Amino acid sequence: MIEVKNLVKQYGAHRAVNSISFTVEKGKIYGLLGPNGAGKSTTMNIITGCLAATSGSVTVDGHDIFEEPIEAKRLIGYLPEMPPLYTDMTPTEYLTFVAEAKGLRGFDVTGQVNEVIEVTGLEEYKNKLIKNLSKGYRQRVGIAQAMLGNPEVIILDEPTVGLDPKQILEIRDLIRRLGETKTVILSSHILAEISAVCEHIMIISRGNLVANDTLENLEAIANKSNKLRLSVRGGLEAILEKLRALDGVISADGEEKDGISTVRLELEKEGDHRDGIFFAMSENKTPILSMDYEETTLEDIFLAMTEDDVYPDEEGNLPSIEEILSRRGKSVEEDATEEIGENTPLSEDNETGSDEEYTPLFTTDREEDDAE
Amino acid sequence: MISVFRKEFRSYMNNVTGAVFIAFLLFFAGIYVTAVNLRGGYTSFEYVLSNCTIVFLLLAPLLGMRSFAEEKRSKTDQLLYSLPMSVTKIVLGKYFAMLAVFAIPVFITGLYPLILSLFGEVFFKGAYIALLGFFVLGAALIAICMFMSTLTESQVISAVISFGALLVMYMMNGLSTTVPTSPIASYICFFVLSIALGVVFWLLTRDYIISAIAAIVCLIPLNIFYFTNNAAFGGLFGKVISYLAVFDRFTDMTGGIFDVTALVYLLSFAVFFVYLTVQAVEKRRWS
Structure with a gap:
C-alpha cells in the first residue's frame, strides 16, 4: 500500500530522518514508536506530502507522493500532531469544507460528514464552534477530518496526546474500529498505547528505523530469556563455585550484601535447569530466597533500541534486536533507569523486571502532564 | 478551489x-x-x-x-x-x-x-x-x-x-523625481540594488553560491551597458522606479x-x- 524507500530529511547539519525504508500493507494497524524528536512526525509529514524529503521516495498504491501528489493524497487521510482546525467554524462547517476540498460533491458531502460525525461521536457538539470544544473533542474532529473522502490509509500523529484516560480509551477504540476496514499508521512515544492497538511496530530512534516487526515477533524476542536471578542466603564464593559446577550453567556472578548473595546466572537455552540449582543449593545448606527468570519486556526492547549506540553500520544495516539486547546484557534495565531516571518517578521494584512488579515507565498519565 | x-x-x-x-x-x-x-x-x-x-x-x-x-x-x-x-x-x-x-x-x-x-x-x-x-x-x-x-x-x-x-x-x-539623474548615480543605485538582491536571495535560501550568482547575473549586464552606453544611464534609475x-x-x-x-x-x-x-x-x- 505504502512503500517508503531510503527516506532522508536533512535540516541544515541535522539529519532528522536517516534513510528509512519500510512497506505498509493493506488492512493493518501500524505503530510508529520513538522518543520525542526521533523523527516520527517528520516521517509522517513526508509520507503525507506535507513536507518534501531531501532524498528517497514514497509511493502510495503506486503513486509517488512527489510526482503525483493529487492521486496519492486522495488515498491518505492525515491528522497532524496539532489538529488543523479552523476554530471559528463548527465541526459541521469544518468537515463540510474538508469534504468539498477533498473533491466530494453533493449528497456525498452531507452523507460522509454525517457518517464521520456519528463514528467519532460528535453528534452532540456538531453545531458548536470548534474553539469552544475541549481538547478531546477537537481531536475527534481532527480524526473525523482524516476519515473524510474514504481514504485507504489513515495516518494519525500522536492522536491521544493531551487527552484524559477515558478519552484515550475511546480514541483507541475508535482507531481499532478504523483498523478493521482501513490501514492505519499511528505514532506515539507511549509504548503501552502502541502495543494496545497496533499489530505491527516500527521503532524510530534518532532518525533511524531500528526495529520493524509484528507485535507477536517482538514479544517472542522479548520473552526468550535464559537469564536467572537468584537470591541466596550464604557466602557468595561458595555459592558461585557450586553453581558454576552445575550442568547447563554457562556463567555465574553476583554480589553479597548482609549475608545474602544475589547471583545472576546465564543458562543454556535448552531445558529447565532450575531443579538442579535448587538441589545444589539445598545440599550446600544455602537456602534460596527467590529465583526468577529475568524477563525482557517490550519496554526493554524499546529502551535498548533507542539508546545512543544503535545506528546503522557502513552498509546501512542495523544490528538485530537480539544482538543489541545481548550487547546490553544485564545492564539493560540499569541503563534504562539511569537514562530516564531524572524526570521519572521510577519505583525501585522495577529493577527486577518481573511481571508482578512491573510498572510501565511510560505511563499515559505522565504524558498527559507533559502535554499540558 | x-x-x-x-x-x-x-x-x-x-x-x-x-x-x-x-x-x-x-x-x-x-x-x-x-x-x-x-x-x-x-x-x-x-x-x-x-x-x-x-x-x-x-x-x-x-x-x-x-x-x-x-x-x-x-x-x-x-x-x-x-x-x-x-x-x-x-x-x-x-x-x-x-x-x-x-x-x-x-x-x-x-x-x-x-x-x-x-x-x-x-x-x-x-x-x-x-x-x-x-x-x-x-x-x-x-x-x-x-x-x-x-x-x-x-x-x-x-x-x-x-x-x-x-x-x-x-x-x-514623488521619489523618482528626487533621485539624482547623472549616469554615475544611476549606476551606483543599480549596483547597490544588485547586491541587495543577492542578500535577499541569501536570506531566502541561505546558499552563498546561489546568492552570488543572482548578484553577478545582474552586475555583468549592468557593467556592460554602463561602459558601452554611458549616456543612456542618465536618469535611468528614476525612470525604472x-x-x-x-x-x-x-x-x-x-x-x-x-x-x-x-x-x-x-x-x-x-x-x-x-x-x-x-x-x-x-x-x-x-x-
Whole structure:
C-alpha cells in the first residue's frame, strides 16, 4: 500500500530522518514508536506530502507522493500532531469544507460528514464552534477530518496526546474500529498505547528505523530469556563455585550484601535447569530466597533500541534486536533507569523486571502532564 | 478551489475583517462623494475614486494579512498541504475570496454615478472605466499583501510590512523625481540594488553560491551597458522606479481613457504576486 524507500530529511547539519525504508500493507494497524524528536512526525509529514524529503521516495498504491501528489493524497487521510482546525467554524462547517476540498460533491458531502460525525461521536457538539470544544473533542474532529473522502490509509500523529484516560480509551477504540476496514499508521512515544492497538511496530530512534516487526515477533524476542536471578542466603564464593559446577550453567556472578548473595546466572537455552540449582543449593545448606527468570519486556526492547549506540553500520544495516539486547546484557534495565531516571518517578521494584512488579515507565498519565 | 473560495469568503463575512473592510471603503467613498460631488458640485466621479486610492494603504493589508499568516500560526496549513489539491488552486481560492469581498463595496460604489445622474450630467464611460481601474488596482495591491502574509506567522507583522511596501509604492512617483539623474548615480543605485538582491536571495535560501550568482547575473549586464552606453544611464534609475508606481497607473485610467497598458500592467502585477505567493507557500514545504 505504502512503500517508503531510503527516506532522508536533512535540516541544515541535522539529519532528522536517516534513510528509512519500510512497506505498509493493506488492512493493518501500524505503530510508529520513538522518543520525542526521533523523527516520527517528520516521517509522517513526508509520507503525507506535507513536507518534501531531501532524498528517497514514497509511493502510495503506486503513486509517488512527489510526482503525483493529487492521486496519492486522495488515498491518505492525515491528522497532524496539532489538529488543523479552523476554530471559528463548527465541526459541521469544518468537515463540510474538508469534504468539498477533498473533491466530494453533493449528497456525498452531507452523507460522509454525517457518517464521520456519528463514528467519532460528535453528534452532540456538531453545531458548536470548534474553539469552544475541549481538547478531546477537537481531536475527534481532527480524526473525523482524516476519515473524510474514504481514504485507504489513515495516518494519525500522536492522536491521544493531551487527552484524559477515558478519552484515550475511546480514541483507541475508535482507531481499532478504523483498523478493521482501513490501514492505519499511528505514532506515539507511549509504548503501552502502541502495543494496545497496533499489530505491527516500527521503532524510530534518532532518525533511524531500528526495529520493524509484528507485535507477536517482538514479544517472542522479548520473552526468550535464559537469564536467572537468584537470591541466596550464604557466602557468595561458595555459592558461585557450586553453581558454576552445575550442568547447563554457562556463567555465574553476583554480589553479597548482609549475608545474602544475589547471583545472576546465564543458562543454556535448552531445558529447565532450575531443579538442579535448587538441589545444589539445598545440599550446600544455602537456602534460596527467590529465583526468577529475568524477563525482557517490550519496554526493554524499546529502551535498548533507542539508546545512543544503535545506528546503522557502513552498509546501512542495523544490528538485530537480539544482538543489541545481548550487547546490553544485564545492564539493560540499569541503563534504562539511569537514562530516564531524572524526570521519572521510577519505583525501585522495577529493577527486577518481573511481571508482578512491573510498572510501565511510560505511563499515559505522565504524558498527559507533559502535554499540558 | 471553489471549496477554499467558499470557506474563505464565508470566514471573511463571519469575521469582523470583512465587515470593517467593506464599511471603511464605503465610508470613505461616501465622504468623498458628499464632499466632491454633492457639496463641491463636480460631476466627475473619477475624482472621488482617485482620492479613495489612499485607503488601500490600510485596507489591502487588512484584507491580506490573515490569508496565510494565520494558517501558519494555527498550523492549519498542514491540512491544506495534505489535501488532494494543488497549491495554486488553494492560493487562487483564497485570492478570489478576497477579491469577492473587495467587489462588494466596489459594486455598491458603482451605484453612485447612477444616483448622481439624477441630479446632473454624469460622464458614465469615464466613471465606470475608472471604477474598473480602481478594482484592478485593488486586486494588484491585495495580491502584494497576500504575498507578504506568507512571509510571517504574525498577522500584525504581515500587515505592517504590507503597509510599508504599499506606502513606498504610493510615494514612488514623488521619489523618482528626487533621485539624482547623472549616469554615475544611476549606476551606483543599480549596483547597490544588485547586491541587495543577492542578500535577499541569501536570506531566502541561505546558499552563498546561489546568492552570488543572482548578484553577478545582474552586475555583468549592468557593467556592460554602463561602459558601452554611458549616456543612456542618465536618469535611468528614476525612470525604472517610476515604473513601480502602481498607484499612478490608476490615474492613467481616469478621464474616460480605456488605457490597456495600465490594465495589463496592473493585472500582470497581480498575477506576478499570486505566482510569488504560490512559490512562497511551496517553499515552506521544502524548508
